[in-house]
Amino acid sequence: MMGQQQSERELFSYAVNLEKRVRSDHPLRRVAAAIDFGFVREEVAPSYGNKGNVSVDPEVIMKMMFLLFFDEVPSERELMKVIGERLDYLWFLGYGLDDGSAERGQSLLLTSSICFEI
Numbered sequence: 001m002m003g004q005q006q007s008e009r010e011l012f013s014y015a016v017n018l019e020k021r022v023r024s025d026h027p028l029r030r031v032a033a034a035i036d037f038g039f040v041r042e043e044v045a046p047s048y049g050n051k052g053n054v055s056v057d058p059e060v061i062m063k064m065m066f067l068l069f070f071d072e073v074p075s076e077r078e079l080m081k082v083i084g085e086r087l088d089y090l091w092f093l094g095y096g097l098d099d100g101s102a103e104r105g106q107s108l109l110l111t112s113s114i115c116f117e118i
Helices: 027-034 039-047 056-071 077-086 087-093 106-111
Strands: none
Touching: 027 056, 027 087, 039 056, 056 077, 056 087, 077 087
């Protein structure tokens, strides 16, 4: 089943607002303003079933793939390690400080299900 990311307020507030922590002239802000990654949901919807585990939001997977190339991250495995350490990545992906979504054991190896022409 295709998942859709739900942004929720964190239970405990650490008084860290990622929106304020990522500087206004950060390159990922320009990317987020220029590219609507929402198109990917429509493109891959036929590839998802109605039963089974809910996946990571395909939009988030596409953003992760973008980060691999944009920041020249050497591997998918390395990206999965670094996401939780980089506030700019967390902001770009729509994660919070305590989101365990990146650690759910699902990595970008799911990219084989997102094969379409751009």
